[in-house]
Amino acid sequence: MELFEERGFEGTTVADIAERAGLTKRTFFRYFGDKREVLFSGTELLEAGFVEAIAAAPADASPLDAVAAGLDAMADRLQDVGDAGARKRQAIIAANPDLQERELIKMNGFATAAAAALRDRGVTEPAASLAAEAGIAVLRIAFARWIEGPPGQDIHELLHESLVELKAVAA
Amino acid sequence: MELFEERGFEGTTVADIAERAGLTKRTFFRYFGDKREVLFSGTELLEAGFVEAIAAAPADASPLDAVAAGLDAMADRLQDVGDAGARKRQAIIAANPDLQERELIKMNGFATAAAAALRDRGVTEPAASLAAEAGIAVLRIAFARWIEGPPGQDIHELLHESLVELKAVAA
DNA sequence: GCTGTGATGACACGTAGTGACATCGCGGCC
C-alpha cells in the first residue's frame, strides 16, 4: 500500500514490493498468484461470512432477503476495516483498469457463491442466480456511495436504502 | 479463433497470431490493446446499439423496461451472429480466467453506459444505476442459458423470461 | 519526379510470471 500510494500500481514493480518486504520476487509469487492479488487477499473471508449468513437467514425469508442478510454480514466486516482504508484502496483500484477487472471478478465470485447458497436453501434456477446478481448490484451501488459519501457513514443503512430502491425499480 | 481452438488461449502466443495473419507482433498491438482484446473487438458496436435503443424507448417506459428495450436490440445483433460462433467463443473464455475478467469489465461497461442513458431520460440516481445493473444481470442469465441450452433458441424469449423472473424475485 | 503521410517492420528493452534446483532453519528421533 505504501508503494502503491507513492508510485502508483503500475509504477511499482513486484521486485520493489518484495524488496520492501525483505523478500525476493519469487517468494512474492508463492504467496500471491499475481501482482494484482496482493490488493485482494482477504476476499475469501468476506465471501465465507457472506455465504454463511445467507445459509443462516430465516427459513421463511425470500431469496433476495436472504442475500440481503448476507450483505449485512459483509457490511459488518467492512465497517470494522473502516472507510478510510477502503477509500485508499479504492482510489488505487480506480486508477488502474487491470485492478478493476480483478475487482469485478471478485464481485462475480460473490454472486456465484450467493447463488449456490440460495440453491442450498431450495431456491431454484434461474431465481437463485437472479436474486444473487441483484443482491450484488445492491452491494455495488451501496459500496460506491459509501466510498464517495461523507466519512463515518454506516454502510448498513446504504445497503438497506439500495435494496428498497431496487425493489421499487423492479416493481 | 483457429489458433485458440487448436492450442487454447494461453498456448497461443501473440507472435503466433501475428504470423498466421501475415503480420508482426508489433502490428498486432497497434490494432489491439492487448492479447485479450482480440476476442472482444466489436463490443463497442453492441454497446452503441444498446444505448441507442434505451434512448429510443417510449417515454412512459419504466427505467427497467427501457433497459429491456436496449437488451432486445443487443439480442438482435447476437442472434445475427448466431449461437454456434457464440458457443465457441464462450468456450474459450470459460477456459481462461483472464478472459473472464475482460468479459466482466465489458459487461460493467454496458451497465455504466445504460445508467448514463437512463439519466439522459431523466431517471435519477441511484435508480438509474440499479436498473442498469439489474438489466445486465438479466442479460447475463439469459445469455448463459442461450449458450448452455439447445441450439437455435431465440435469445429474445430467454431475455423476456429472465426479466419476468427478476421482477418476481424483487417483488 | 518530389514530398508528406499512414501503415508496417526491426530491434531493444523492462517486467510479469514460472520451472528447476540449491540452501537454510528447525523440529523430531535414534
Add this chain to the structure above:
DNA sequence: GGCCGCGATGTCACTACGTGTCATCACAGC
C-alpha cells in the same frame, strides 16, 4: 550429538507480454 526430513526461501534461467524508437515502404497529391 549427529542425522534426517521438510517447509520456506533464494538463485538462476527463461518465456511472453507490451512499449518506445527509428527505419522502411507504399501511395496519394502536386
